[in-house]
Amino acid sequence: MSEVHTTTGTGTTGSSGTGDRLPWRARVLTIYPNMFPGMLGQALSGRALEDGLWSLESVDIRDFASDKHRSVDDQPFGGGPGMVMRADVLADAIDATHPVPNDAPLIYLSPRGEPLNQSRAREIADGPGVTLICGRFEGIDERVLEARDVEELSVGDYVLSGGEPAAQIVLDTCVRLLPGVMGKQESLAEESFEDGLLEYPHYTRPREFEGRAVPDVLLSGDHDRIRKWRRQQAEVITRERRADLWAKRRATARSE
Numbered sequence: 001m002s003e004v005h006t007t008t009g010t011g012t013t014g015s016s017g018t019g020d021r022l023p024w025r026a027r028v029l030t031i032y033p034n035m036f037p038g039m040l041g042q043a044l045s046g047r048a049l050e051d052g053l054w055s056l057e058s059v060d061i062r063d064f065a066s067d068k069h070r071s072v073d074d075q076p077f078g079g080g081p082g083m084v085m086r087a088d089v090l091a092d093a094i095d096a097t098h099p100v101p102n103d104a105p106l107i108y109l110s111p112r113g114e115p116l117n118q119s120r121a122r123e124i125a126d127g128p129g130v131t132l133i134c135g136r137f138e139g140i141d142e143r144v145l146e147a148r149d150v151e152e153l154s155v156g157d158y159v160l161s162g163g164e165p166a167a168q169i170v171l172d173t174c175v176r177l178l179p180g181v182m183g184k185q186e187s188l189a190e191e192s193f194e195d196g197l198l199e200y201p202h203y204t205r206p207r208e209f210e211g212r213a214v215p216d217v218l219l220s221g222d223h224d225r226i227r228k229w230r231r232q233q234a235e236v237i238t239r240e241r242r243a244d245l246w247a248k249r250r251a252t253a254r255s256e
Contacts, residue, residue, distance in 0.1 A: 005072070005179070009170060013071045014220075021054050021179065022054060022128065023052055023054050024054040024055075024125070024128065024129050024174075024175070024178050025054065025055050025057075025100065025104070025128060025129030025252070026054060026055065026056045026057070026129055026130055026131075026132070026171055026174075026175075026235075027056075027057045027059060027097050027129070027130070027131040027132060028057070028058045028059065028131075028132045028134060028171075029058070029059045029061055029090070029093050029097065029130070029131070029132065029133045029162075030058060030059070030060070030061060030134040030162075030163070030164055030167070030168050031060065031061050031062055031072060032164055033058035033059065033133075034058075035164045036056060036058040036164075036167075036168075037049065037056055038164075038168055039168055039172070040056065040168055040171055040172060040190055042178065044175070044176055044182070045171070045175045045181075046182055048175055048178065049175075050181070051180075053175075053178055053179075053180050053181055054129075055176060056174065056177055057097070057170075059093060059096075059097050061089060061090060063093075064089050064090075064093045064096065064163045065137075068084060068200065068227060070145045071086075071089075072085055072086060072090070073085050073086060073137050074086055075083055076138065076201075080138070081138070082138035083136055083137040083138060084135055084138050084139060084140065085135060085136065085139070085140040085141060085177035086141060087141035087143045087144040087147070089132070090140055090141070090144050091147065091199070094106065094131075094133070094144070095152060096144050097131065098131045098148075098218040102131075103127060103128050104127060104129040104130050104131055104152050105124060105127070105130055105131070105151055105223045106131045106133070106148060106149070106151065106152070107130060107131065107132050107151045107153045108132075108133040108135060108140065108145060108150045108152050108153070108163070109132060109133065109134060109135065109150070109153060109154075109155065109166035109167055109170070109202070110135065110152040110153070110154060110155075110163075111141070111151040111154050111157065111158070111159055112154065113151070113152030113154040114151075114152065114154065115153075115154050115155075116154065116155050116169075116170060116173065117193065118173075118194060120153070120175060121170070121173040121174050122177055124170075124174050125174040125175070125177035125178055128176075129248060130171075130174070130227035132163070132170060132171070133150065133163065133164055134163030134164045134166075135163045136160065136161075136162045136165050136172055137193065138165070147186050153170065154166075154197065155169045158182075166208050168186075170217075175187045181204070193245075195234075196238075196245060196248065196249040196252070197234040197235060197237075197238045197249070198234060198237045198238045198241060198245070199232065199234060199237075200229075200230040200231070200234040200237070201233055201237075202213070202234040203218055207219075213242050215229070217229045217240055
């Protein structure tokens with residue numbers, strides 16, 4: 001019998017201000033279940049977990065191995081370095097924890113997947129939850145991806161030692177979008193990527209720091225001027241630092 005490690009809080013959806021919405025449910029398939037909740041147990045996501053706004057299950061893939069050594073990998077057909085996660089073992093783990101039909105996406109964290117962006121994170125957060133597969137070794141058998149209709153998702157153009165850090169990034173990105181997690185929902189609307197722009201600069205006390213003063217417009221009390229200045233700054237930063245985002249935004253504006 002496999003062991004599932006569940007992390008959740010004692011709060012209820014009613015007391016958390018989310019109405020009748022069920023807690024958002026995350027499942028992580030991994031050979032290192034004790035890596036969770038990790039950073040997700042701290043700060044905003046940790047408080048939301050304690051309040052019952054979402055739940056987290058970490059499933060040990062080794063529990064579904066059939067041999068006494070609990071093996072989940074084998075040598076790749078065709079030769080080559082490293083090992084590959086077996087299709088049969090992983091398929092059993094998926095079938096036991098992600099039954100079909102299921103409205104929650106089944107995602108494998110992979111550098112060859114579609115890049116994670118704010119839009120995809122919001123789509124996942126708006127659903128009932130997500131099941132994430134954390135690969136190790138050289139990867140996982142291609143056949144299980146095909147047989148279980150697994151979506152591949154990347155958190156960046158770099159290689160990690162395993163999918164667990166990537167899974168935590170995905171979950172943190174989604175959890176902070178859940179109702180009741182952020183204190184001020186308007187903060188979400190002004191963050192980077194929400195409007196196709198990087199975020200404008202922020203300033204607080206002291207008014208002068210090492211000869212650098214806060215821009216006068218932010219001290220003017222004129223909210224319309226401040227809003228326009230922040231928008232202008234966001235556009236300048238996006239144009240200078242992320243030409244890809246700026247080009248996409250310009251193309252969208254021309255098509256409207």
